[in-house]
Amino acid sequence: VEQRVYNFSAGPAVLPVSVLERVRDEMLCLPGAGCSLLEMSHRDKRFLEILHGAEAGLRDLLSISDDYTVLFLQGGSRLQFSMIPANLLRGSSTAAEYMLTGSWSKKAIEEARKEGPVNVCWDGKSDNYASLPAAGQCNVPDDAAYLYYCSNETIQGVQFPSEPECPQDVPLVCDASSDFLCRPLDVAKYGILYACAQKNAGPAGVTAVIIRKDLLPRGSEDLPGYLQYRNHAEADSEWNTPPTFAVYVMGLVTEWLASQGGLAAMETLNRRKSQMLYDVVDQFPQFYQGHAQADCRSLMNVTFKLPNDDLQAEFLSQAAANQLCNLKGHRSVGGIRASIYNAMPEAGVAALADLMRDFANQHA
Numbered sequence: 001v002e003q004r005v006y007n008f009s010a011g012p013a014v015l016p017v018s019v020l021e022r023v024r025d026e027m028l029c030l031p032g033a034g035c036s037l038l039e040m041s042h043r044d045k046r047f048l049e050i051l052h053g054a055e056a057g058l059r060d061l062l063s064i065s066d067d068y069t070v071l072f073l074q075g076g077s078r079l080q081f082s083m084i085p086a087n088l089l090r091g092s093s094t095a096a097e098y099m100l101t102g103s104w105s106k107k108a109i110e111e112a113r114k115e116g117p118v119n120v121c122w123d124g125k126s127d128n129y130a131s132l133p134a135a136g137q138c139n140v141p142d143d144a145a146y147l148y149y150c151s152n153e154t155i156q157g158v159q160f161p162s163e164p165e166c167p168q169d170v171p172l173v174c175d176a177s178s179d180f181l182c183r184p185l186d187v188a189k190y191g192i193l194y195a196c197a198q199k200n201a202g203p204a205g206v207t208a209v210i211i212r213k214d215l216l217p218r219g220s221e222d223l224p225g226y227l228q229y230r231n232h233a234e235a236d237s238e239w240n241t242p243p244t245f246a247v248y249v250m251g252l253v254t255e256w257l258a259s260q261g262g263l264a265a266m267e268t269l270n271r272r273k274s275q276m277l278y279d280v281v282d283q284f285p286q287f288y289q290g291h292a293q294a295d296c297r298s299l300m301n302v303t304f305k306l307p308n309d310d311l312q313a314e315f316l317s318q319a320a321a322n323q324l325c326n327l328k329g330h331r332s333v334g335g336i337r338a339s340i341y342n343a344m345p346e347a348g349v350a351a352l353a354d355l356m357r358d359f360a361n362q363h364a
């Protein structure tokens with residue numbers, strides 16, 4: 001393939017073309033630096049500008065106050081599955097409360113159990129993780145170590161429409177890996193909000209961790225240095241060498257988002273894009289079986305099944321012939337998954353919706 005296709009990959013995923021062009025143009029020589037960013041010290045003044053620019057970009061988009069530190073870490077979101085309980089649960093007498101809503105929260109729970117007591121306050125197993133807790137369904141004690149949830153389960157395609165209720169003194173912790181920057185949110189509601197970049201915010205290699213400063217002292221002294229949030233906070237994300245290239249691209253993505261009108265504009269666009277696909281699912285409910293219940297359908301990962309494996313294979317092959325690629329669902333659940341992150345052009349989603357309609361008309 002020589003040409004760019006419509007790439008529905010769940011992550012690493014589509015990036016804005018203008019960002020890729022800028023990266024290409026600056027690859028050999030970052031303006032003013034005399035070398036590539038790839039060749040530059042992370043202590044270089046020019047890189048520090050980039051690091052602080054990426055932070056400022058996130059702070060502007062999400063209106064993050066000075067009560068929060070923004071960290072750029074390595075190890076992906078899965079290291080956060082361990083770092084969060086290592087800092088906030090190790091040695092705690094009360095349990096951390098976890099909402100089990102799909103594959104990623106399940107893995108987070110497995111890691112947290114290694115650090116301390118965990119209580120699963122909601123489990124979506126009975127309907128195969130197609131729904132999310134409604135208001136009042138989770139009983140979170142006032143002294144819980146924290147309440148953890150995953151705002152968008154990338155594999156199932158279920159997304160919280162807004163934050164779950166959380167007692168005032170309990171830090172709310174959110175894995176926003178696959179819906180970060182897809183809509184505005186109120187950071188003040190969170191203790192920790194984190195996201196790996198490689199879905200909606202940049203390339204693989206960097207994870208943004210937004211943490212309320214009063215939580216930093218909670219990490220016990222005996223943690224391995226990298227796992228201790230305050231080491232990174234005190235060193236301005238330079239406790240060790242940060243993933244410089246990934247931070248640079250994430251900064252460019254925040255600039256692109258601002259140029260598109262910010263997160264409110266993104267939400268409008270993402271609602272429109274996802275609705276195009278859900279409309280077809282609803283038009284042919286016997287043919288396309290959507291996974292998520294209507295009230296928690298993801299704006300980012302649209303998941304559905306076709307009546308049988310043969311039709312599914314045929315659908316994927318017709319899609320690929322139309323330059324609509326990487327639509328196969330996660331190996332653990334099968335089906336189709338269209339990941340339509342911020343940078344997926346509306347025309348790509350429209351082309352997929354057209355194909356779905358034609359295909360159903362041919363085969364239903």
Ligand code: PMP
Nearest residue numbers: 076077078104154175177178196
């Ligand atoms: N959480 C969610 C919601 C994810 O989608 C992913 C990546 N698919 C992860 C965590 C794990 O991220 P990483 O591979 O960066 O550790």
